[in-house]
Amino acid sequence: xxxxxxxxxxxxxxxxxxxxxxxxxxxxxxxxxxxxxxxxxxxxxxxxxxxxxxxxxxxxxxxxxxxxxxxxxxxxxxxxxxxxxxxxxxxxxxxxxxxxxxxxxxxxxxxxxxxxxxxxxxxxxxxxxxxxxxxxxxxxxxxxxxxxxxxxxxxxxxxxxxxxxxxxxxxxxxxxxxxxxxxxxxxxxxxxxxxxxxxxxxxxxxxxxxxxxxxxxxxxxxxxxxxxxxxxxxxxxxxxxxxxxxxxxxxxxxxxxxxxxxxxxxxxxxxxxxxxxxxxxxxxxxxxxxxxxxxxxxxxxxxxxxxxxxxxxx
Amino acid sequence: xxxxxxxxxxxxxxxxxxxxxxxxxxxxxxxxxxxxxxxxxxxxxxxxxxxxxxxxxxxxxxxxxxxxxxxxxxxxxxxxxxxxxxxxxxxxxxxxxxxxxxxxxxxxxxxxxxxxxxxxxxxxxxxxxxxxxxxxxxxxxxxxxxxxxxxxxxxxxxxxxxxxxxxxxxxxxxxxxxxxxxxxxxxxxxxxxxxxxxxxxxxxxxxxxxxxxxxxxxxxxxxxxxxxxxxxxxxxxxxxxxxxxxxxxxxxxxxxxxxxxxxxxxxxxxxxxxxxxxxxxxxxxxxxxxxxx
Amino acid sequence: xxxxxxxxxxxxxxxxxxxxxxxxxxxxxxxxxxxxxxxxxxxxxxxxxxxxxxxxxxxxxxxxxxxxxxxxxxxxxxxxxxxxxxxxxxxxxxxxxxxxxxxxxxxxxxxxxxxxxxxxxxxxxxxxxxxxxxxxxxxxxxxxxxxxxxxxxxxxxxxxxxxxxxxxxxxxxxxxxxxxxxxxxxxxxxxxxxxxxxxxxxxxxxxxxxxxxxxxxxxxxxxxxxxxxxxxxxxxxxxxxxxxxxxxxxxxxxxxxxxxxxxxxxxxxxxxxxxxxxxxxxxxxxxxxxxxxxxxxxxxxxxxxxxxxxxxxxxxxxxxxxxxxxxxxxxxxxxxxxxxxxxxxxxxxxxxxxxxxxxxxxxxxxxxxx
Numbered sequence: 001x002x003x004x005x006x007x008x009x010x011x012x013x014x015x016x017x018x019x020x021x022x023x024x025x026x027x028x029x030x031x032x033x034x035x036x037x038x039x040x041x042x043x044x045x046x047x048x049x050x051x052x053x054x055x056x057x058x059x060x061x062x063x064x065x066x067x068x069x070x071x072x073x074x075x076x077x078x079x080x081x082x083x084x085x086x087x088x089x090x091x092x093x094x095x096x097x098x099x100x101x102x103x104x105x106x107x108x109x110x111x112x113x114x115x116x117x118x119x120x121x122x123x124x125x126x127x128x129x130x131x132x133x134x135x136x137x138x139x140x141x142x143x144x145x146x147x148x149x150x151x152x153x154x155x156x157x158x159x160x161x162x163x164x165x166x167x168x169x170x171x172x173x174x175x176x177x178x179x180x181x182x183x184x185x186x187x188x189x190x191x192x193x194x195x196x197x198x199x200x201x202x203x204x205x206x207x208x209x210x211x212x213x214x215x216x217x218x219x220x221x222x223x224x225x226x227x228x229x230x231x232x233x234x235x236x237x238x239x240x241x242x243x244x245x246x247x248x249x250x251x252x253x254x255x256x257x258x259x260x261x262x263x264x265x266x267x268x269x270x271x272x273x274x275x276x277x278x279x280x281x282x283x284x285x286x287x288x289x290x291x292x293x294x295x296x297x298x299x300x301x302x303x304x305x306x307x308x309x310x311x312x313x314x
Numbered sequence: 315x316x317x318x319x320x321x322x323x324x325x326x327x328x329x330x331x332x333x334x335x336x337x338x339x340x341x342x343x344x345x346x347x348x349x350x351x352x353x354x355x356x357x358x359x360x361x362x363x364x365x366x367x368x369x370x371x372x373x374x375x376x377x378x379x380x381x382x383x384x385x386x387x388x389x390x391x392x393x394x395x396x397x398x399x400x401x402x403x404x405x406x407x408x409x410x411x412x413x414x415x416x417x418x419x420x421x422x423x424x425x426x427x428x429x430x431x432x433x434x435x436x437x438x439x440x441x442x443x444x445x446x447x448x449x450x451x452x453x454x455x456x457x458x459x460x461x462x463x464x465x466x467x468x469x470x471x472x473x474x475x476x477x478x479x480x481x482x483x484x485x486x487x488x489x490x491x492x493x494x495x496x497x498x499x500x501x502x503x504x505x506x507x508x509x510x511x512x513x514x515x516x517x518x519x520x521x522x523x524x525x526x527x528x529x530x531x532x533x534x535x536x537x538x539x540x541x542x543x544x545x546x547x548x549x550x551x552x553x554x555x556x557x558x559x560x561x562x563x564x565x566x567x568x569x570x571x572x573x574x575x576x577x578x579x580x581x582x583x584x585x586x587x588x589x590x591x592x593x594x595x596x597x598x599x600x601x602x603x604x605x606x607x
Numbered sequence: 608x609x610x611x612x613x614x615x616x617x618x619x620x621x622x623x624x625x626x627x628x629x630x631x632x633x634x635x636x637x638x639x640x641x642x643x644x645x646x647x648x649x650x651x652x653x654x655x656x657x658x659x660x661x662x663x664x665x666x667x668x669x670x671x672x673x674x675x676x677x678x679x680x681x682x683x684x685x686x687x688x689x690x691x692x693x694x695x696x697x698x699x700x701x702x703x704x705x706x707x708x709x710x711x712x713x714x715x716x717x718x719x720x721x722x723x724x725x726x727x728x729x730x731x732x733x734x735x736x737x738x739x740x741x742x743x744x745x746x747x748x749x750x751x752x753x754x755x756x757x758x759x760x761x762x763x764x765x766x767x768x769x770x771x772x773x774x775x776x777x778x779x780x781x782x783x784x785x786x787x788x789x790x791x792x793x794x795x796x797x798x799x800x801x802x803x804x805x806x807x808x809x810x811x812x813x814x815x816x817x818x819x820x821x822x823x824x825x826x827x828x829x830x831x832x833x834x835x836x837x838x839x840x841x842x843x844x845x846x847x848x849x850x851x852x853x854x855x856x857x858x859x860x861x862x863x864x865x866x867x868x869x870x871x872x873x874x875x876x877x878x879x880x881x882x883x884x885x886x887x888x889x890x891x892x893x894x895x896x897x898x899x900x901x902x903x904x905x906x907x908x909x910x911x912x913x914x915x916x917x918x919x920x921x922x923x924x925x926x927x928x929x930x931x932x933x934x935x936x937x938x939x940x941x942x943x944x945x946x947x948x949x950x951x952x953x954x955x956x957x958x959x960x961x962x963x964x965x966x967x968x969x970x971x972x973x974x975x976x977x
Contacts, residue, residue: 030687033680058409102588109595112352112408116546120587123539127581130766130796139796140701140768141675143708232705234675240539244416251413272677273684276669280428283632287421294414295402320806323836327802432636434824436856443858445835452836526831527799528824528856536797571794571803577766579803580795 008176011259015172019165023158032157034270039164040226042265043171045249046258047218050175052247053256054187055211058115061122062246065095065216067129067238069223071136074144074233079135084147088224095220099213107205107212114212122243129235141234144227160229167225168262171218175258178214187211252293254300263302319450324572325565326448330457330526332564333464334360335583337519338541339548339556340471341512346551347488348508350408354415355395357538358422359516362388364529365426367521368435377440385517391422392513396506419534426531434530437521460522467518468557471511475553480507488551536580543583547590549600558598562586622663623926625650625916626691628681628706629720630698633673634767634796637823637852638698641906642720643668644898645890646695649913652893659917660924667691671702678702679709686713692926695912697721698905701768707734716919716932718912720905722847723772727955735935735955737911737945738904739869739963741773741820742780744845747867748818749777749784751965757816757841761790761808763801763829764820773820773845789814798825801832809838816840822847827856834860841865846963850903854971861968865976869904869945870964873975882942883962890944904945911943 019039026032044066051057072091076082082090106117130139146153154160178184186207227233236242245268253264271289275282297304338356345353366387370380399414406414440459445452475481487494487504495501519537520529527533541556544563548555563583571579590597627646630639650666653659667689669681678697685691686709693716697703700723707726710717710733717734719726724740752760760781764774774791781788790811792804808814817840819829826848833842842864844853849868854861870877874887890910891902918941919934920926938950938957946962965976 028687030683033683033687037680052409056409058412105592109591113591113595115352115412116542116587117591119539120543120584120591123584124581124588127578127584127795131577133771138768138771139766140699140704140771143704230676230679231708232675232679234701234705236674236676240535244420248413248416251409255409273680281424282670283424283427284421285424287417287419287424290417290420291399291414294406294410294417295399298403298406298410320810323806324803327800331800427632432632432640433852434827434856436827436858438858443831443834443860445837454835523799528827530824532797568800568803572806576804576807577793577795579798 008172008179008258012169012172012176015259015262016169019169023161029157032161034273036157036161036164036229038266038269039161039168040222040229041246041249041269042168042262043164043222043225044219044246045253045261045265046168046171046175047215048246049250049253049255049258049261050178050187050211051215052250053254053260054179054184055208057208057212058112058247059118059212059215059243060115060240060247061118061120061125061243062215062219063240063242064118064122064125064238065099065219066223066226066242066246067125067233067235068095068098069220070144070227070233070237071129071223072220073224073227074142075135077145078142083149084145084224084228085149088221091224092217092220095216096213099216100209103209103212104205107208118243119240122238123240126235126238126240129238136235139235141232143232144230146231147228164225164229167221172258172262179258183207183210248290252290252300254302254304257300257302257306260300260302264300267301320572322449322451324568326451326453326457328565328568329561330460330564331523331568332561333461334519334523334537334560335541335544335563336557336560337464337467337515337522338537339544339560340468340553341515342542342545343548343551343553343556344484344508344515345512346545347553348484348505349400349411351400351411351415352542352550353509353512354412354538354542355419355422356512356516356541357534357536358419358426359388359392359513359534360520360523360537361426361529361531361534362391362422363517363520364437364524364533365430365435365520365531366517367524368437368529369430371437377438381521384521385514388517388520389510389513392509392516393506396509400505400509401502419538423531423534430531432531434528435524436528437524439525454526456522456525460526463518463522464557467515468554471553484508540583543587546587547597549597552597552599555597555599622665623659623920624665624667624689624691625913626667626685626689626694627696628669628671628678628685628694628702629696630673630702631670633671634823635673635699637850638720638905639670639673641850641903642696642698642909645894645906645909646913648893648897649910653917659920664917671698673699673702675702675705678705682706682709686715691715692928693916693920693931694718695720695909695916699768700726700772703736707731710734714928716916716928716935718916718935720908720912722769724776725772730953730955733932735915735950737915737943737948737956737958738908739846739867739946739958740956741769741845742776743958743963744867745773745776745780746784747963747965748843748845748865749780749786751865751867752786752816752841752843753784755841758785759787759789759813759815761792761811761814761817761840762788762820763792763794763804763808763817765794765798765822765825766796767821767823769847770821773847777818777820794825799828801825801829802836805829805832805836805838809836814840816843818843818845820845820847824856826853827858827861830857830860830864846904849966850905851901852903854968854973859971861971864968865965867963868966868973869907870962870975871902871904871907871944873964873966873973874944876975882947883944886942887944907943907945911945911948914943915941915948 069091073087076087249264249268254260366384439456441455483499544559545556548559567582671677695718697719700721703719703721719736764770790808844866870883923930923934941948946958948957950957
């Protein structure tokens, strides 16, 4: 199978094309900023989708890892004078270690223990960030220094848009490679039936841990980028609510669909802006959309639409 | 002498809030038993119970009528939720069902904001606010209502599960749904019953605690999460375990605030859940899970 | 969302755009809800009586849900997409601090409705504020305590930004007033039972008074717990509790609580020659008639913010951002409902000392202490 024929390559090219044209279509800086936020959320979602969609595990605390990356960058750069790139890497490494520590014992168990573990972890992280005022600025948050790389600094919305778009493309490409590799095939086997996979020689626990760690690293890096882009972070980045938003994006867009994750992120990031006119009813409508999608479009938006398209073409 | 009075104060405080966590945890356990779904809208049943009572009392209804009305309303909402949102997705994956319950919790909260606004509301205490002095500790009469009420409900449930056909059908279904269906148990009815019971439990908890802690549209979020921790501690699916779990979580929280550090009180429930996962995954009373190929 | 009314008389075509982001929902809805209601009412009144400089005012408002992330997004939206002339908003310190960098960079006049002193200290060119700072509140509380011969204080605070700032100021100012903080307890967000913390304070050797730093539902819960534990030491709270909701939520347990508040709260009890009396009474009558709920000082901050803004635009004769900013800074002896404002290049708050009064809860009502 040629590189172009590999599943997902066409999607990757399409995504790149969309990202290239978008700035020309958006009339002002604010909308460009929304697009950048979509990109940041999409990076987290692509990673989270690997965990939920392909490894069949649910994380209810992913926002915690996102926040750890954000705070690592903020504190290491602001308090200790580290170069931003080093802080970003340090954050990702720290988060990966934490992920391994949690996941190893849990993954050996069957059932939704990872959901509970990540729930607990996420809430504890958000409480610690809230309480350690000296270090983190407490519930009101803290400002973040600009991102500099050997003296160069992104100047304005446009620069950040290109940075985030580039990172997103890299994330998608990495995820695609993972899926189409032996690890990915093993994952899909695990998702089908853990016992059967184990019988066939797949080290179930090890693969699940790996995917979990990868997904948390995606979240951490996205968090660091968000911190520098936004200029200000608060502990609410680690909140249970935020974790739920992330899971919703993945599920809405489509489980086991990398582009679905991007679409889900796009829809749910822009929806509050679109629903702003609803004011009082915003939360209600949001909840209704969530329920409706799960009942009527169970596999998520992209796989359902893809299925419809396939049937229509026949 | 001062030390033990303080200890008693903390203990009563812990048992009171622990009873609430236990009721909420019970709700989680019952629905999990009936369907293996973790109902993240459980906390919202608590909220709806309390808020509806506030409204009914505001209309001038006497307390008993308001309480009964609120419980009925919450149970109705629970059953509607089961019928409209859970049943159509019956054959969906567990993840999808969990997302649906999360969506429901957001929907309920959004609706509550529209109906009751964003302020907090208070309920009058059932029998006044004058504290009762026991061994140097000041106990609110409402605390006794909470503890007594929770105890009565739990005892009632025990009787229900062990001595009625419907209750025994629920237990059977939780052990083995296929076998239950084979012997003629209507598992769909069991599911509805499960949701109805959990809604009732949530509403009762909300009504009992509202005079002490005030109620507002978002009160269910933390209560739901901590009730979930209680259920996990007890062994997800073990109703009495959830009650015990709730008490343990409640007392640990208050003791931590009283003797260690008041700042990390909220973290206690979640540290407990992490400890359970690492050291005792099936909870205090659960049995090891078996998975079918 | 845009709110603008077209009165009977045709106004000039180009409306003045005032933007606001408020915490109408979430933990600070206590503040954001009356703030929004006040702003809507204020602008309605102006539009109905001919507009400002002959132009209609459009109020563009967003609910940041007490989340800083949303505050940042909405301020960006107000600046780049809605292209507002001026912003009055930011219910909480957290959300205000989060957007200051943006505001300074964009050069838009901004009047904040949040409490902490750090917002205008150090002074920032485009940023102003209307509420009293927590530092001033703490100073006023300590002065009252000293007058009553109290010097050993048990402190309880929540985990919100205002709470933490207030606690910090209390600890910093204590020695200046001859006060010692003998107990320092903290409770978590959304806590429903503060008896453990209060039990510890109650049991502290020699404690003479309780000071609670916080706002929202916890203020009432603390009062209820205080009563439950049979505590008798004088009970102080801050202007974060300056609302009837605090008293009602406490179901009678708020009796005797003292706190510093803008005179608006007790406007009926002010002597007739008090500068705030006329404006405050008018605002109270209009708000309560329209919204059927009691006023709070938070709504008053919003009123003052808009007052300062519209007066500045009037004096500038245009909506040119730099000119309006200069005029805001030149605000002199402007009588608002929460105080009299005199700003300067070094003081972007400008409230007079007499605008803050000590009040006490008596029979579930606010009583002005002379």
